[in-house]
Amino acid sequence: MNISLWQAILIGVVYYLGITGTPWLTALGSTIIQKPLVAGVLVGCIMGDPVQGAIIGAAIQLPFIAYISAGGAPPTDPGLAGTLGTALAIAGGVKPTAAIALAVPIGLLGTIIWVIHMTVDVFFVHAIDRAAAEGNMKKAKFLHIVPPQIFAFIIGCIPVALGCYYGSGVVTNIIQALEGRPLQALEVIGGLLPAIGIAMNLRAISKPGILLWYILGFIVAVYLNLETMPIAIIAGIVAYIYTSIIAKIDETGVPAMAGGPDPDDDFDDDFE
Secondary structure: OOHHHHHHHHHHHHHHHHHHOOOOOOOOHHHHHOOOOHHHHHHHHHHHHHHHHHHHHHHHHHOOOOOOOOOOOOOHHHHHOOOOOOOOHHHHOOOOHHHHHHHHHHHHHHHHHHHHHHHHHHHHHHHHHHHHHOOHHHHHHHHHHHHHHHHHHHHHHHHHHHHHHHHHHHEEEEHHHHOOOOHHHHHHHHHHHHHHHHHHHHHOOOHHHHHHHHHHHHHHHHHHOOOOOHHHHHHHHHHHHHHHHHHHHHEEEOOOOOOOOOOOOOOOHHHO
C-alpha cells in the first residue's frame, strides 16, 4: 500500500499536534495525541483503515505504557512511534507484533527532533526576555507563540511526511525481503517488547499508595462484572474527589469534610 502525499502531510500534522508544548489542543491535552493508541487511530482514519490503525496503535502503546519524560530528557518519542510507526506498518501490511519491532527504533529517532526543538527554543526565550525588558509585551507574546510553533511544525510535520511518503515503499520491500524466518524473528521480538512496558507499569502499581487502587479496580471489574466504560466513569469520579480532597489538605493542612465548615472561615466573627 502506498501513502499519498496528502495522507503523508496529514500524518505529519498529527505528529506535530502531539508534540509537547503545542498549544492548539490544550483543552484536550495536546500530549494525548502523543499516545500511540490515539495517534494510531488518527493515522488509520487518514489511511482509510481506522480499525487496523487502532489495533497497531494499541500494540505499539504497550512498550510505552509506563512512558514518562523526566527533566525534559525523554528516552524515546512515543508520538513518532505511534504516527510514523503505524503508517509504515499499515502500508507494509505487517502484523501488530512486527509493527512494535518497527516502531520502537523509530521512537528512538524522535529524540533527535526533541533535542533540536529544545535547542532552538532557547533562542526564542532570550528574544522574549529582551522584548519584556523593553516593555514590548505584544512582541513578547508573538515570540512566545508564533516562531516556536512554526519551527515545531517544520521539524515535526515535514520529516514525518517525508518518511511516510518515501518510506512506505522501502518498508514494503524490506518486509517482502524478510519473509520467512527473519520476519518471524522480528514478530517474536515485537511480542516480547510489550513486557517491558507492562513490567514498568506493574513496578509503579506495586507501591503501597497505588496498589490499593489497583486492588479496588480489580474487585470492581471481576466481582461486579461491569463493562470498561462504567468502570472508567467511576474511576474518573473517584479520582476527581480524591484529588480535590488532597488539594484541600495541601492548601489548608486540615482534611476537608463534606458539608463541614470551611477552615478559612473566621469563627471569631460568630461570637462578636
